[in-house]
Amino acid sequence: MKTKKLWWALVLGVAVSLSPALSAQVQTAAPPVVPGARPVTVEHIKVHGQSLEGNLEGDAVDREVIVFLPPSYAKDKHRRYPVLYALHGYSIGAEQWTQEIHVPQTIEGAFAEGANEMIVVLPDSKTVHNGSMYSSSVTTGDFERFISHDLVAYIDAHYRTIPDRMSRGLVGHSMGGYGAARIGMKHPDVFGSLYIMSPCCLSARPAGPANPDLEKTLEAVKTPADSDKLPFFVRAQLATAAAWSPDPKNPPLYLDLPTKNGVAQPDVLAKWAANAPLAFVDQYIGNLKQYRAIAMDVGDQDGTRVDEGALHDVLDKYGIPNSFEIYPGTHTSAVADRFQNHVMKFFSQNLCFKEGCR
Numbered sequence: 001m002k003t004k005k006l007w008w009a010l011v012l013g014v015a016v017s018l019s020p021a022l023s024a025q026v027q028t029a030a031p032p033v034v035p036g037a038r039p040v041t042v043e044h045i046k047v048h049g050q051s052l053e054g055n056l057e058g059d060a061v062d063r064e065v066i067v068f069l070p071p072s073y074a075k076d077k078h079r080r081y082p083v084l085y086a087l088h089g090y091s092i093g094a095e096q097w098t099q100e101i102h103v104p105q106t107i108e109g110a111f112a113e114g115a116n117e118m119i120v121v122l123p124d125s126k127t128v129h130n131g132s133m134y135s136s137s138v139t140t141g142d143f144e145r146f147i148s149h150d151l152v153a154y155i156d157a158h159y160r161t162i163p164d165r166m167s168r169g170l171v172g173h174s175m176g177g178y179g180a181a182r183i184g185m186k187h188p189d190v191f192g193s194l195y196i197m198s199p200c201c202l203s204a205r206p207a208g209p210a211n212p213d214l215e216k217t218l219e220a221v222k223t224p225a226d227s228d229k230l231p232f233f234v235r236a237q238l239a240t241a242a243a244w245s246p247d248p249k250n251p252p253l254y255l256d257l258p259t260k261n262g263v264a265q266p267d268v269l270a271k272w273a274a275n276a277p278l279a280f281v282d283q284y285i286g287n288l289k290q291y292r293a294i295a296m297d298v299g300d301q302d303g304t305r306v307d308e309g310a311l312h313d314v315l316d317k318y319g320i321p322n323s324f325e326i327y328p329g330t331h332t333s334a335v336a337d338r339f340q341n342h343v344m345k346f347f348s349q350n351l352c353f354k355e356g357c358r
Contacts, residue, residue, distance in 0.1 A: 030102040031337045037112035038071040040104045047123070047154045052141030056254040057128045057242060058224075059140055064124040065151065066094050067159070068107050070117035080160045082167035082351040083119045084344075085147065085191075089174030090131040090200070090236060094124035100173075102336040110344035116353050118169075119159060123151055125179075128224045130235055133201070133243035134172075134179025135275060139254040140242050147179070148187040166192035166292060166352040171343050173197040173335055177304075181277045181311070185284040188291060193350040195343050196296045198331055201240075202307035204273035212262055222252050241268075244275045278310055285318050293350040294322040297338060299329035 046062045053061055070081060088097035098104075107120055125132040125143055132143040156163040170191045172180035177199030184194040217234060221227050227235055241255040245268045248254055258268045273279055281288075288294065296312055298305040305326055312324035325342075327334060 028100050028332050028336050031340050034109035034112040037108040040107055041069040043067040049146040049150050051145035051150050055141035056139045059127045066122040068104055068120040080162045081119045083161050084169040084347050085121050087172030087176030087179045089176050093126035094122045097122055101339040106336055106340035110340045115344045115348035129227055129239035131175050131239040135243040137243050137246040138248055139246035148183050148190045162355055166357040169193045169347040169351050171195040174200050188287040193293045194291055198298045198302050198304045203278045204276040245271045281314050288320050295346050297325040300326050302331045
């Protein structure tokens with residue numbers, strides 16, 4: 001079992017010690033309630049993802065989205081607001097993400113402590129295999145474009161937003177941190193400030209030792225119901241393959257795995273490596289320089305800190321201003337406190353709160 005966990009941890013770019021935290025991401029501590037905090041309005045909506053149409057594994061095209069409107073939104077009918085898009089991690093959806101970061105409490109607390117009011121949007125990107133990786137794939141659909149185009153267009157059309165990149169922020173944690181890094185590097189035309197929290201999967205990983213039992217387990221998966229029964233790391237393998245090595249000619253799962261008959265598949269491993277931000281960041285330096293602000297954080301007991309530190313070093317090497325903080329905590333223990341007292345504050349300071357910002 002230890003060998004299996006090690007293999008999957010390498011695949012996902014997450015240390016073995018994180019496996020308990022990752023499989024129970026909603027177990028987080030809430031910061032104290034701020035006295036006098038005013039309530040936000042919570043709306044549960046569905047957004048059609050044109051970019052997700054025709055995906056081969058049958059993931060929902062109409063996606064659940066949770067929108068948090070600031071206290072003044074209902075009364076100040078002519079006021080427009082910046083928008084923060086917050087991406088959840090692997091194995092949870094938008095509803096569980098609200099529990100992990102304890103919203104709306106943390107949003108209300110941030111406003112009560114002086115953060116400028118903004119709209120906060122939590123999209124659901126959970127798939128058949130528990131996570132989209134916020135990537136572009138014929139198997140899962142183009143979740144990268146869904147976030148950066150379909151969702152943003154819908155929110156701008158249906159809410160009083162400031163429809164400008166300088167008034168849009170992007171943040172994510174774990175798989176969502178990977179999504180924030182990936183989407184952020186490619187879409188500076190959409191977002192103006194970026195916050196990356198404990199991102200998984202930043203670097204390319206080897207296939208690890210052969211594991212025939214694991215291969216048999218994966219080969220036995222023929223339906224979503226079969227996938228539901230798999231252990232955390234086994235299912236994560238399928239999610240990663242669906243996102244990064246899709247294969248429209250390989251039903252019923254329409255994906256290729258990095259090993260076959262105990263032998264590493266170089267072409268699949270190359271595809272996975274091509275989706276590692278530390279491998280492609282050098283191609284997007286010009287894009288990253290367009291951001292008004294970039295921040296990253298990670299717990300000192302979080303195995304993702306090594307790769308995140310490497311990303312920070314790359315940005316420093318190219319002279320891209322960014323902040324990088326290692327705080328006391330595990331992968332998930334402080335994420336709600338960080339969201340209220342650091343993430344919201346960061347975007348309050350760096351988003352544009354009036355029209356026409358440049």
